[in-house]
Amino acid sequence: MAAPEKKAIGxxxxxxxxxxxxxxxxxxxxxxxxxxxxxxxxxxxxxxISISLGRNHYxxxxxxxxxxxxxxxxxxxxxxxTDYCGIVSGKKVDKSKLxxxxxxxxxxxPMIRECPLNMECKLVERLDFGGTNEVFIGEIxxxxxxxxxxxxxxxxxxxxxxxxxxxxDNNYWKIGKRLGRAWYVGKKFNGNNTRKS
Numbered sequence: 385m386a387a388p389e390k391k392a393i394g395x396x397x398x399x400x401x402x403x404x405x406x407x408x409x410x411x412x413x414x415x416x417x418x419x420x421x422x423x424x425x426x427x428x429x430x431x432x433i434s435i436s437l438g439r440n441h442y443x444x445x446x447x448x449x450x451x452x453x454x455x456x457x458x459x460x461x462x463x464x465x466t467d468y469c470g471i472v473s474g475k476k477v478d479k480s481k482l483x484x485x486x487x488x489x490x491x492x493x494p495m496i497r498e499c500p501l502n503m504e505c506k507l508v509e510r511l512d513f514g515g516t517n518e519v520f521i522g523e524i525x526x527x528x529x530x531x532x533x534x535x536x537x538x539x540x541x542x543x544x545x546x547x548x549x550x551x552x553d554n555n556y557w558k559i560g561k562r563l564g565r566a567w568y569v570g571k572k573f574n575g576n577n578t579r580k581s
Contacts, residue, residue, distance in 0.1 A: 396551075452507060484498060
Protein backbone atom coordinates (compact mmCIF):
# COMPACT_ATOMS: atom_id res chain seq x y z
CA MET A 385 0.00 0.00 0.00
CA ALA A 386 1.42 3.39 -1.01
CA ALA A 387 2.05 6.00 1.64
CA PRO A 388 -0.42 8.93 1.62
CA GLU A 389 0.76 11.94 -0.33
CA LYS A 390 2.01 14.93 1.64
CA LYS A 391 0.12 18.20 1.06
CA ALA A 392 1.95 21.55 0.93
CA ILE A 393 0.46 23.75 3.67
CA GLY A 394 2.54 26.92 3.41
CA UNK A 395 5.87 28.33 4.57
CA UNK A 396 4.85 28.77 8.20
CA UNK A 397 6.63 28.10 11.49
CA UNK A 398 4.87 24.88 12.48
CA UNK A 399 7.21 24.10 15.37
CA UNK A 400 5.02 22.22 17.83
CA UNK A 401 4.74 22.60 20.72
CA UNK A 402 6.03 26.04 21.64
CA UNK A 403 6.78 27.20 25.17
CA UNK A 404 4.67 29.91 26.74
CA UNK A 405 6.83 32.29 28.73
CA UNK A 406 6.57 35.66 30.41
CA UNK A 407 9.42 38.00 29.49
CA UNK A 408 10.26 40.54 32.16
CA UNK A 409 12.00 43.87 31.65
CA UNK A 410 12.21 47.14 33.46
CA UNK A 411 10.62 49.86 31.32
CA UNK A 412 10.78 53.48 32.50
CA UNK A 413 11.82 52.25 35.94
CA UNK A 414 8.90 49.85 36.33
CA UNK A 415 8.66 46.05 35.87
CA UNK A 416 6.73 44.96 32.78
CA UNK A 417 5.82 41.47 31.61
CA UNK A 418 4.93 40.20 28.14
CA UNK A 419 3.61 36.79 27.06
CA UNK A 420 5.87 35.24 24.42
CA UNK A 421 5.97 31.93 22.54
CA UNK A 422 8.89 32.65 20.20
CA UNK A 423 11.62 31.47 22.53
CA UNK A 424 14.43 28.94 22.22
CA UNK A 425 17.72 27.65 23.53
CA UNK A 426 20.72 29.00 21.63
CA UNK A 427 23.43 26.98 23.36
CA UNK A 428 24.23 25.24 26.64
CA UNK A 429 27.69 26.65 27.54
CA UNK A 430 27.55 29.48 28.22
CA UNK A 431 23.81 29.09 28.60
CA UNK A 432 22.01 31.35 26.13
CA ILE A 433 18.39 31.80 25.19
CA SER A 434 16.67 33.71 22.40
CA ILE A 435 13.38 35.57 22.43
CA SER A 436 11.72 37.07 19.38
CA LEU A 437 9.40 40.00 20.01
CA GLY A 438 7.26 42.05 17.66
CA ARG A 439 9.24 45.25 17.19
CA ASN A 440 6.42 47.48 18.50
CA HIS A 441 6.17 45.83 21.93
CA TYR A 442 6.63 48.08 24.95
CA UNK A 443 9.01 45.54 26.55
CA UNK A 444 11.62 45.90 23.79
CA UNK A 445 12.62 49.41 24.87
CA UNK A 446 13.32 48.17 28.40
CA UNK A 447 15.52 45.33 27.15
CA UNK A 448 17.51 47.71 24.96
CA UNK A 449 17.84 50.31 27.73
CA UNK A 450 18.91 47.98 30.58
CA UNK A 451 20.48 45.23 28.45
CA UNK A 452 18.80 42.66 30.70
CA UNK A 453 15.59 40.63 30.71
CA UNK A 454 14.05 37.64 32.43
CA UNK A 455 12.39 34.52 31.11
CA UNK A 456 9.70 33.24 33.48
CA UNK A 457 8.00 29.86 33.02
CA UNK A 458 4.39 30.04 34.21
CA UNK A 459 2.49 26.94 35.27
CA UNK A 460 -0.94 26.08 33.92
CA UNK A 461 -2.40 27.54 37.14
CA UNK A 462 -1.36 30.99 35.87
CA UNK A 463 -3.05 30.55 32.48
CA UNK A 464 -5.54 33.45 32.62
CA UNK A 465 -3.02 35.92 33.98
CA THR A 466 -0.40 34.76 31.48
CA ASP A 467 -2.78 35.25 28.56
CA TYR A 468 -3.83 38.65 29.93
CA CYS A 469 -0.19 39.82 29.84
CA GLY A 470 -0.20 39.13 26.10
CA ILE A 471 -3.50 40.90 25.48
CA VAL A 472 -2.78 44.25 27.15
CA SER A 473 0.19 46.52 26.51
CA GLY A 474 2.39 48.02 29.20
CA LYS A 475 1.89 51.32 27.33
CA LYS A 476 -1.69 51.37 28.62
CA VAL A 477 -1.75 49.03 31.65
CA ASP A 478 0.62 48.88 34.61
CA LYS A 479 1.47 45.17 34.79
CA SER A 480 4.01 45.63 37.59
CA LYS A 481 1.39 44.88 40.25
CA LEU A 482 0.07 41.66 38.69
CA UNK A 483 2.82 39.55 40.27
CA UNK A 484 5.21 39.57 43.19
CA UNK A 485 8.47 40.68 41.59
CA UNK A 486 12.01 39.85 42.70
CA UNK A 487 15.49 40.60 41.40
CA UNK A 488 18.69 38.56 41.25
CA UNK A 489 22.34 39.18 40.44
CA UNK A 490 21.74 41.72 37.66
CA UNK A 491 19.40 43.92 39.76
CA UNK A 492 17.54 45.11 36.65
CA UNK A 493 15.74 42.02 35.27
CA PRO A 494 12.39 41.68 37.08
CA MET A 495 11.32 38.08 37.75
CA ILE A 496 7.97 36.63 38.81
CA ARG A 497 7.89 34.83 42.15
CA GLU A 498 4.67 32.96 41.26
CA CYS A 499 6.31 31.29 38.23
CA PRO A 500 7.91 27.93 39.01
CA LEU A 501 11.07 28.72 37.05
CA ASN A 502 12.92 31.97 36.30
CA MET A 503 15.97 32.71 34.17
CA GLU A 504 17.86 35.99 34.59
CA CYS A 505 19.54 37.12 31.38
CA LYS A 506 22.00 39.75 30.22
CA LEU A 507 21.61 40.87 26.63
CA VAL A 508 24.47 39.74 24.38
CA GLU A 509 23.02 40.38 20.92
CA ARG A 510 20.08 42.01 19.20
CA LEU A 511 19.27 40.77 15.71
CA ASP A 512 17.16 42.48 13.09
CA PHE A 513 16.23 40.46 10.01
CA GLY A 514 14.02 43.16 8.54
CA GLY A 515 10.75 41.39 9.33
CA THR A 516 8.08 41.99 11.93
CA ASN A 517 10.22 40.96 14.91
CA GLU A 518 13.53 41.68 16.57
CA VAL A 519 15.47 38.91 18.26
CA PHE A 520 17.17 39.28 21.61
CA ILE A 521 19.81 36.77 22.67
CA GLY A 522 20.58 36.67 26.35
CA GLU A 523 23.15 34.85 28.43
CA ILE A 524 21.51 33.22 31.44
CA UNK A 525 23.45 34.42 34.47
CA UNK A 526 21.28 32.55 36.97
CA UNK A 527 18.16 30.40 37.19
CA UNK A 528 15.77 30.24 40.15
CA UNK A 529 13.19 27.71 41.34
CA UNK A 530 11.54 26.62 44.57
CA UNK A 531 12.58 23.23 45.91
CA UNK A 532 9.09 21.79 45.31
CA UNK A 533 9.60 22.12 41.52
CA UNK A 534 12.95 20.29 41.49
CA UNK A 535 14.00 16.67 41.25
CA UNK A 536 17.70 16.08 42.04
CA UNK A 537 18.34 19.81 41.60
CA UNK A 538 16.76 19.98 38.13
CA UNK A 539 13.30 21.37 37.25
CA UNK A 540 10.77 18.55 36.93
CA UNK A 541 8.39 19.12 34.01
CA UNK A 542 5.50 17.36 35.78
CA UNK A 543 5.89 19.58 38.82
CA UNK A 544 6.35 22.78 36.82
CA UNK A 545 3.28 22.05 34.62
CA UNK A 546 4.28 24.50 31.86
CA UNK A 547 1.83 25.99 29.39
CA UNK A 548 2.37 24.92 25.79
CA UNK A 549 1.17 26.89 22.76
CA UNK A 550 0.15 25.85 19.27
CA UNK A 551 0.32 28.63 16.72
CA UNK A 552 -2.13 29.25 13.89
CA ASP A 553 -4.98 27.63 15.83
CA ASN A 554 -4.09 29.75 18.90
CA ASN A 555 -4.57 27.20 21.67
CA TYR A 556 -2.86 26.49 24.97
CA TRP A 557 -2.05 22.93 26.02
CA LYS A 558 -0.66 21.05 28.99
CA ILE A 559 1.97 18.31 28.87
CA GLY A 560 1.04 14.66 28.46
CA LYS A 561 2.73 11.49 29.61
CA ARG A 562 6.43 10.70 29.40
CA LEU A 563 7.35 8.68 26.29
CA GLY A 564 10.82 7.50 27.22
CA ARG A 565 14.29 8.48 28.29
CA ALA A 566 16.39 10.57 25.88
CA TRP A 567 19.67 9.07 24.67
CA TYR A 568 18.37 5.68 25.80
CA VAL A 569 15.26 4.54 23.88
CA GLY A 570 17.14 4.80 20.57
CA LYS A 571 19.54 2.09 21.70
CA LYS A 572 16.77 -0.44 21.03
CA PHE A 573 16.79 0.45 17.32
CA ASN A 574 18.52 -1.83 14.84
CA GLY A 575 18.62 -2.00 11.03
CA ASN A 576 15.79 -4.54 10.97
CA ASN A 577 13.35 -1.92 12.25
CA THR A 578 13.46 0.21 9.08
CA ARG A 579 10.52 0.42 6.70
CA LYS A 580 10.84 -1.72 3.59
CA SER A 581 10.25 0.27 0.39
